[in-house]
Amino acid sequence: MLIRIIITAVLLIIFSVLRFFFSTEDGETASRSGFVIKEPVWLILFLVPYFIIGYDILKKAFKGILNRKVFDENFLMAVATIGAIAIAIINKSSDYTEAVAVMLFYQIGELFQSYAVRKSRKNISELMDIRPDYANIEKDGELERVSPDEVPIGTVITIQPGEKIPIDGIVTEGSSTLNTSALTGESVPRDVGVSNEVLSGCINLSGVLKIRTTKEFGESTVSKILELVESSSSNKSKSEAFISKFAKVYTPAVCISALCLAIIPPIILLFLKQPASWNTWIYRALTFLVISCPCALVISIPLSFFAGLGGASKEGILIKGSNYLEALSKTKYVVFDKTGTLTKGVFNVNAVHHNTIDEERLIEYAALSECASSHPISLSLQKAYGKEIDRSRVDNIQEISGHGIIANVDGIAVAAGNEKLMDKYGYEYRSCHKTGTIVHMAVDNEYAGHIVISDEIKPDSKEAIEALKNSGVKKTIMLTGDMENVAKDVAENLKVDEYFAGLLPADKVSKVEEIIESKPKNDMLAFVGDGINDAPVLARADIGIAMGAMGSDAAIEAADVVLMDDNPLKIAKAIRISRKCLGIVYQNIVFALVIKFACLLLGALGFANMWAAIFADVGVMIIAVLNAIRALNVKKL
């Protein structure tokens, strides 16, 4: 194709130069060089590049006629250029440059379009290139590469440093750090060791790992993600639907107006007893045909969305379709589930209010005295202690049900429990202003302070709520099944606008429904949950966002937007990405339409010739495509 374009361009220039010297404007007076080459030599000469560049279009146009398809762009290009040649013959101007040039630019445009599309498709697919190509199976001491499709569940596969984990599984041997950025967009490495679950798509960074597969390749995380991303741009947005509808009427409309332009003004002129100047009007009509292809629009809109979806998935935000990307950009209400979304969903020591002994000692005593218990509170104390627990230091452990524990640690009497326990032994305790579960401690028969255990707020939650506000979200609402005082504390801490506590899962659905009903219709409501027991709410909201979905199939199924890790900051980021993408979409729509209509108008009035028309057509497309690719760049948002 490129060769054809070059040959045509060269021939066109040579012939134009020749014509400049050896032709005359009206075919009669002498030319600039004195020699005159007459018709039909020029026609034949110019037809050579015309056919070189346009034969396939003429062929397609002919086929189109056979299939009775008049509004096919090939057909229109053929009519426009043949018409231009015909006018040149009638005018005896021998100026065939225009017809050839229009064909030439049209083809350049087509070439650029397919190049740009292919290139951006490739770029985006590379971004999402997390598909593993092989799995290593050890056979007789040697590693054999097999296709991941062929690995049955329960096979032990080996992953060497630098390789992708092809299939989900559990580590049976070795330890290593994993790069999960392909899944989460975060490049924080994750340490794994024996009996840890690992997900496909992660890259093994340091040591050799042996894992026993727990899923087939098709069911593995990486396949699920790829499937989701690949099918995502099939859910078309309203803008895309608008464009395809527009494209369907645009071409026929332009053609019909071209026909009107060719016929009506000359007839009116005839009635006014003026020269009809058919040639001029037909020429203007042909100019219309050149602009009749809606390609710039039709190509750039899906390309923008595709780039936006691709960019988002690179950041660990999977959006299930352009329609959701579009809805996301109109998000004005964000409803959160508390546990697991804004908070970590695990109990942790949140505060230590110590009295006489220092903080670490207090936790040490608490952890040691609770070492025999598997209650979540005890576990969180042991976790906060962080060191190996030496059980020989503890004796005389007594669990007093509903109160707490008393024990001897290093021979010192320790009591750890609630207010009742303190009352029971007559210790004077101070009640705490913090919400959560309070473990009061008495050491050596003296009140030593208390430890607050609660579900910790994620470190980024506050910033996330603020970021949402900054990106134009009107209202943030928190729903929780927790008690009022806990909910209130979290809500106030995070500056959430509104909260509803003590809700059962079914109440959450009706609450969301209530909010949806009370909000303006064009404002979208997004519900953010962890996908564990809020699938119905995810489905009911305009946009369901599931977070921390790595490995959770249910969440991936139920949600419209899937955040691969559990960082709430990604919600605002997703909204910003969608805004940028939609911005580009609107820019392209407006830009392409304005230029096209301006050209149609100028063409009709005779200010724009076919050259301008083809430049408008091809140029607009190139700019629109380049603009669309911008949507891919979302790193800094």
Added chain:
Amino acid sequence: MKKTYNIEVDCANCANLMEDATNKTDGIKTATVNFMTQKMTVEFEEGSDEKKVMKQVLKNCKKVEDDCEIEF
């Protein structure tokens, strides 16, 4: 029954036309053509012969866009 096929089509508008043509084919419930991923997702009507329908789809698509290709 839902199936996805790889397709080859060069211009975005042609992809739209192909989608139209496919949707009008007998035995097809709904079809979406995705120009960007060069894929066609087709939902067949109950009890229709997939191969036969796809042959007709290709034929209809060829009518609107001579250059297109569907792998099935």
